[in-house]
Amino acid sequence: MLLLRSGDSGYEDELAGFQLGFTQRPAVVVAARSAADVVAAVRYAAAENLPVGVQATGHGLPGGSEGGVLVTTRRMDGITVDPAARTVRVQAGVRWGQVVAAAEPYGLAPLNGSAPSVGAVSYTLGGGLGILAREFGYAADHVRWLEVVTADGELRHVTPDSDPDLYWALLGAGQNFGIVTELEIGLVPVRTLYGGSVSFEGRVVDPAEALRAYEAWTRTVPDGLTSSFAAVPYPDLPALPPHLRGRYVVSIRVAYTGADGEELVAPLREIGPVLTDSLRVMPYAESHTIHSDPDFPHAYYGDSAVLRELDVERVGKLLRMTGPDAPRMCVVQVNHLGGALGRPAPNAVPYREGRFLVRLLTGGEREQARAVLDPAFALLADDTLGRSLNFAFGGGDRSAGLYDPETHKRLAGLKEQYDPANLLCRNYGFSAC
Template sequence: MSTLAPNTPSSNTASPNTAAPNTASLDVALAALAETIRGQVLLPGSGAYAAAATPWNVAVPTTPVAVVAVADASDVVAAVRFANAHDLDVVVQATGHGALATTRPSLMIYTGGLDEVTVDPARRLARVGAGARWQRVLDAAAEHGLGALAGSAPHVGVVGYLTGGGLSPVARTFGYGSDLVTAFDVVTGDGERRRATATENPALFWGLRGGKGALGVVTAVEFELLDAAQIYGGCLYFDGADADRVVSAWKTWSAALPEQASTSIAVLRLPPMPAVPAPLAGRCTVAVRFAWIGDPAAGERVIDPIRGLATVIFGGLGVLPFPALGMIHADPVDPMPVHEQALLLRELPDAAVRALLALTGPEADCPQVIVELRLLGGALAREPRQLSAVCHRDAAYSLLTIGIAAPPLAAPTAAHAAEVMAALEPWSGGLGAPNFGATTDPALVARKYDAATLSRLATLTASYDPNSRMAAAHPVRAAAALLARS
């Protein structure tokens, strides 16, 4: 039996959603739910509610009528069935990355307590609960000389990353993170527990890899590990004054890289704060990230032309243990208000580089903290053994902007990001990716999938979630309807 947090006002939590039911009958029902689960039901007004409900991107308003901090899959079933019975959307959160604002009354399922991490070194497999973060998996795998296909920020959750495809700093060598998934345990929107593999509920398995939470609440995932104990890599930082030379040379150099190499480049305007190294703070810089799988000496020869482009003001390259993968990008860990926008590029000609630097280079009035290009291709361009909902594998680069979404910067940051995306649109063709640029805008969601995939995803959400409870499914259905009308 679990406790119900008091429903009292508090200054440390957001104001309740004015559209949310706040009736005595719902309070009674929530109290009854709390008595039937192993986890906890947290109500607005408690510190525990605020801690669980607040996403990593604190600019996203999250005001569920309650948070169910689940202790096991049975709790998830109870929570989803409660939402069905009380006309509530289901919002899922573990680390709070990729959070979406909701407009309907919702029940949040907080999966942070589902933190199982089990490694089978003989079969080179991992089983991971929905609350686990990548760093724990990296460390557990390393005990057996293995690696895990984590993203650039190992403090994010495993499940959200994998259901959105998952783009690692070594992705060109190994493909998308979801390509290595072998099984999901999931509670679908109808409140049923299911296992999804290539042979058991295969349509669900297809959609969970790329569908980004639209089909249910994943409680655990199983995936293959990598026979890789170390990488050669790191990051080289150049002064922003060298941006034209460095970005143009990186574009030409990256196009000829073998699959052993993965790389990205970013124009940075990092604020002066304790977590930012002094050589990078309060100025425009350019970061070239690089990872090499294989002989470190060969990787050093490959990156050498970039090292000699200009004076390196910070950073370096070397052999890293695989669990140190996150050092390559050094993404921020602490929650903050951010505006993120992204698209995929089919090509990156000189004209595209000029257009990008005109808006984001050292002479530009650019409010973005990060403007990043990642090289795609390699193993990312190949279909996995089991087809999935991850689309646009023929894209050549991804473009991402991240800026501060707090007054007075919020409005100019969003407007500038839209200007950057419009300027690069001629080389995109309207492509996006599930894990970048979190949005509920149906037009933007439609860009993340091809027409057939989007239609199939929408059909699956109707099959597994007939009452339309999963909040993540709403923009998918709306995008499919929008595409059908166009």
């Protein structure tokens, strides 16, 4: 175990993560290499009455913080695939790209998100909205067991049978109930998929009309087809590819394991003049190219809204607010939910009845970002069920709207049981310090 304090060599490097918008200045950083290190860190924090946070890759930091103990898990990167059982064991610091690579030789795939650099464990604890989510459900729905260090400093092996309440809470409220050091999750037999994106120039094709066509199209597709709509006004920078520089790009992304993908996407190509079209059959190992998320650390703020239905008039107004004329660059994404995501599961992932998820990212200082985010999401309030834990990037109250009242009440009772002193409070989600 490596223990660092402010001023120590390596302290700043250990805090570095993907999200650069927040400043974290813990009194102590514990660079964990094993579950035993995490146990020691939690016991130390409890003895000193210090709040605890945990960081793997730093994509979803809850905000800035001072003092306390931060446990970093990036060195815990063990992966074990069991091809016969179609499962994989992953330690807390493993990234999704590593899991994809480990499973690919066996013709298997994990239920990973769009960015290969995101931590597999932390993403799963927040639900895990994957590339093939409408076919297979949330990643959390496929977890077999977890190893977790709870606030009492004990390492527990948690299954739906051994500890049904703790298992339920961890998968949806995650690190607020313990620091997960390892879990086993199911893999799916997918070697290739039909996927990619079709994009349009937003100054030629009205983004609101493209969204209207997209929403109508989602009502015609099978449950196994997963898709999203995005609108991004790219700056005119030499570092960007020529086909993106200075353009307002509206795109529809698709991932599907069926054989009739070309037939199903045909209406999308009729929306307007196509800027780019990358839809094709691809190895699952190339599935990250569907979204092509940025792979470099940067500052961003964002939030999300799970919607009962997609009111295209309201979201169209949001697109106009956040387009090229907005005071700062905004990225809008609309995910089609439903399908397997609506199935009940023994975990705390809420709002399964939601039909769409709207996500909005922007940059600048936090207050400047809020000036964009708050009025945008206010437009959607009448149709909003709540927010998504994995897509709340320094947006609004750290816990408001992340759970429905019934789920929140059950989580509150379990928090009192497993962490009555609220030691584990430096994480996004159920509780804050």
